[in-house]
Amino acid sequence: xxxxxxxxxxxxxxxxxxxxxxSISKKFPKHEQFNLISQIQKAAVSxxxxxxxxxxxxxxxxxxxxxxxxxxxxxxxLDHLYAALDEAYISQSIFDELYKKGRLLERSMNAYIRSLQxxxxxxxx
Numbered sequence: 001x002x003x004x005x006x007x008x009x010x011x012x013x014x015x016x017x018x019x020x021x022x023s024i025s026k027k028f029p030k031h032e033q034f035n036l037i038s039q040i041q042k043a044a045v046s047x048x049x050x051x052x053x054x055x056x057x058x059x060x061x062x063x064x065x066x067x068x069x070x071x072x073x074x075x076x077x078l079d080h081l082y083a084a085l086d087e088a089y090i091s092q093s094i095f096d097e098l099y100k101k102g103r104l105l106e107r108s109m110n111a112y113i114r115s116l117q118x119x120x121x122x123x124x125x
Contacts, residue, residue, distance in 0.1 A: 005055040010105075010112050014051055014070070017105055018044040020098060021077060028089045036089075040080040046073035047105075060116045067116070071109050078102045 005011050021044040025037050047070050054066025078099060085095040 005052040011051045014048045043076040
């Protein structure tokens with residue numbers, strides 16, 4: 001049975017993560033507007049957008065590929081968080097909290113990918 005992407009728990013979790021990234025990045029210095037702020041926000045949007053796009057392809061292999069791109073964007077966000085920490089735009093505690101949430105999201109993505117791979121194999125039988 002088809003479900004909308006908005007109903008996917010992985011998309012909902014990624015959306016909450018994206019909202020947190022937007023919230024903290026708005027506090028970065030103005031001179032980072034076209035640098036770090038833009039980059040971290042684009043990568044955060046890419047996480048949810050790729051989950052949604054892949055889900056809309058109606059094909060397991062396509063959805064898996066888009067989830068992998070989403071996972072790449074997530075890791076890009078985590079790298080940008082390191083830059084924000086190194087430049088003292090965020091505290092160690094904020095970094096630790098967001099980093100932990102990002103890694104939990106990554107584990108959920110990996111589990112969802114494994115689930116889709118199992119469905120793909122079942123449909124081949």
